Structures are given as structure tokens and as C-alpha cells.
Amino acid sequence: MATMRMEHIRVSHAELAKETDMFSPANLIGVGSFGSVYKGIMEWDDEKVVAIKILNLQQQGASSSFIAECEALRGIRHRNLVKIITACSSVDFRGNDFKALVLEFMENGSLEQWLHPEVNERCPMRNLNLEQRVSIAIDVASALDYLHHHRPVPIVHCDLKPSNILLDDDMTAHVSDFGLAKFLSESTDPLSVSASLVAIKGTVGYIAPEYGLGSEISTRGDVYSYGILLLEMFTGKRPTDEIFNESLDLHRFVETAFPTQIMDIIDPQLIRKEEYEVVNDIRQRSKRYKGALFGCTAITRPTNIGMNCSMDL
Known part of the structure; x- marks a missing residue:
């Protein structure tokens, strides 16, 4: 069969090669642990x-990653999860095993590219404002809630991280890359697990x-x-x-500044030029009134949630 057991249109290696101009470097949009995305x-x-994820089957774990992603995404329907269109399991022109996932394309790339942009002539400076960051945080939380609490x-x-959060043309966030996903066993204990810890990377x-x-392995x-993601x-x-080092990590970095000095450690890109004077005034008053941050709850709440989530289990 050209595809895994999924009710989608079947595609062959030849078709995917044609649709990516023979997997041209010009169409390469990302490289991950187990393969490349075109x-x-x-x-x-x-x-x-579309986005076509080609698995590097020479990489240990790539084949199991392919199966895990197919199983995890099969039947999933949620606005904040990347949708799978089809999955190809075939052979290439040389007769070698070939596996690929065809996924919906996200026009605005990954959250990683927005938080840590590489500025050059072909890639203009990107920046997420406060409202967009809060919206993305809510989108990701919604996706996790669905995966953890609303699946059979x-x-x-x-493997939740900025490079696995993709943004569509409306800047809606979609969680992607389920190559390391695990299903919890069906038992009375919601934290019991059916997968081996050896597979956790x-x-x-x-x-x-x-x-x-x-x-x-658990939803925790x-x-x-997610907590680390929020803090970042x-x-x-x-x-x-x-x-950061052994005595200072991202969690402690934020914890030390919270709440009275929180404005000193936020991403400078969050403060637009026209807002600088207002934010600076808030920064001074927050120090004076021991954390009464007035209009900055949109910053303090997410960072507080991030700290609570990223505490040692």
C-alpha cells in the first residue's frame, strides 16, 4: 500500500518528487531530527x-517516529493541531524504502523563527507583539488540553518547543511534529503509560x-x-x-525577577517604540509599589503560569 492505514488519497514517491521539484533545496523549509520538510x-x-516531511530512514528511530506520527494524527480534528493530509510508505526510484507525511502548510513558519529570527536581505525582521504572544499561548494550551483530556x-x-509550533496566515498556532508522541494506557490511573521510557528523547x-x-511518561x-515555552x-x-548554567536556569531567571522586576527581563521586542515611555513608567511604579503592576497583567499572568508549569515535578 502506498499509504499507512489512513482514509486519505494515496500518493507515490514519484508524485511527491514531482511536487517538490525532485526535492529541490529551493523547496526545503526545515530539517528535523528524523528528516527534512519540503x-x-x-x-x-x-x-x-503542502508541507512534505521526508523521513531519513538511515536515522535510528525515524521509522518508529513515522508510525508514531501517523497514529497520533489519525482521526485528530482540532484547530490548533497540524492536520495530516496523507502518508506515503513506498519505495524510491532506487528501490529503497521511502516514507513521508503530507501535512497542511503553515504560511508563517514556526514560532522559533519569530522569537529568534535570522535577519538577512531575504528574510525581513519579524516580531510578535504582546497580543499575538498571548493568543499563541492560548492556542497551544488548547491543543494540549485536547490531547490530554479529550481523546479516547x-x-x-x-517534544513541545517553539520549532514545533507552526503559525498559519492568520497567526493561529498549530502544534506539530508528533514523532515522539506517546499514548497513555487505558487504565484508571491517568498517568500510567503504555510506552517504554527508553524511547523518550x-x-x-x-x-x-x-x-x-x-x-x-505523563501529561505533566x-x-x-509548556511552562518553559511560555517563559521563552x-x-x-x-x-x-x-x-544559564547549573545554578541558573530559565525558570530561576524569571522567578528571581518576579514580580517587581519582571519588566526588566521581558523580551525587548515586546516593547514597541511608541509604548516605551508607558512601559518604563510601569516598570518604575512596579518597583515602587512592590509588584502592583497595574496594566501589565498580560505579561505577569503568562509568566506566572510559565513558572508554575515549569516547576520540578
Whole structure:
């Protein structure tokens, strides 16, 4: 069969090669742990633009990642999750195994690209304002709530981070990349797990530290990652930033400043030029009145939630 057991239009390796101009570097839009993502044009579907994820089957874990992503996304319908169009499991022109996922294309790229843009002539400076960041935070929370509490069997994403949050043309956030996702077992204990801990990889800085100590996979791991994501969104600092070390991590960095000095550590890009004087006034008054941040609850609430979520389990 050309596709995994999914009720979608079947596509072959030859069709995907054609739709990406033979997987041209010009159409390459991303590279991940298990493969590369290309922009493609589906001629059989009204010239629809899609994202085609090609698995590198030479990479250990890529094949199981493909199966995990197919299983996790099959039957999922939620506005904040990337939709799978079809999945190809076939052979290439040389007779080698070939696996790919065809996903909906997100016009505005990843949250990573917006938080930490690489500025050059071809890529203009990007910036997310406060309202957009709050909206994205809500979108991601909605996706996690659906995965954890509104599926027949809860799904743990296991790799939540900015590069796996994609933004459509309306800047609505969609959680993507379910290659490390795990299904929780159907038991009375919502935190019991049917998958082996050996398979947990995740990304340094975002994965719950407790996983490294042998803790079971649980929805709490995603909550931790979400907390780190929030703190990064509002400070502009990655959890792996060079200023952090064994005695200072992103959580402690924010905790130390909260609440009276919170305005000193927020992402400077959050403050537009016309808002600088207002924000500076709030910063001074917040210090004077020991955390009475007046109109800054849109900043203090998300950062407080981020701290609570990213506490050690």
C-alpha cells in the first residue's frame, strides 16, 4: 500500500518528487531530527500548497517516529493541531524504502523563527507583539488540553518547543511534529503509560528533568515543556541560552525577577517604540509599589503560569 492505514488519497514517491521539484533545496523549509520538510504543490488537489516531511530512514528511530506520527494524527480534528493530509510508505526510484507525511502548510513558519529570527536581505525582521504572544499561548494550551483530556486515549506530545509550533496566515498556532508522541494506557490511573521510557528523547531544555531520573511518561511532562515555552515567549531567551548554567536556569531567571522586576527581563521586542515611555513608567511604579503592576497583567499572568508549569515535578 502506498499509504499507512489512513482514509486519505494515496500518493507515490514519484508524485511527491514531482511536487517538490525532485526535492529541490529551493523547496526545503526545515530539517528535523528524523528528516527534512519540503514545500510542495499538489497538482491533484487544486494546486494546494503542502508541507512534505521526508523521513531519513538511515536515522535510528525515524521509522518508529513515522508510525508514531501517523497514529497520533489519525482521526485528530482540532484547530490548533497540524492536520495530516496523507502518508506515503513506498519505495524510491532506487528501490529503497521511502516514507513521508503530507501535512497542511503553515504560511508563517514556526514560532522559533519569530522569537529568534535570522535577519538577512531575504528574510525581513519579524516580531510578535504582546497580543499575538498571548493568543499563541492560548492556542497551544488548547491543543494540549485536547490531547490530554479529550481523546479516547490521552496523547503526550513529548517534544513541545517553539520549532514545533507552526503559525498559519492568520497567526493561529498549530502544534506539530508528533514523532515522539506517546499514548497513555487505558487504565484508571491517568498517568500510567503504555510506552517504554527508553524511547523518550525530547529536546534539552524543554523536556522535563524528571524523565532523565526515570519518571514515567505523563501529561505533566508536556505541562513542564509548556511552562518553559511560555517563559521563552515572554523573555525572548531560550532555555539553553549561554547565560544559564547549573545554578541558573530559565525558570530561576524569571522567578528571581518576579514580580517587581519582571519588566526588566521581558523580551525587548515586546516593547514597541511608541509604548516605551508607558512601559518604563510601569516598570518604575512596579518597583515602587512592590509588584502592583497595574496594566501589565498580560505579561505577569503568562509568566506566572510559565513558572508554575515549569516547576520540578
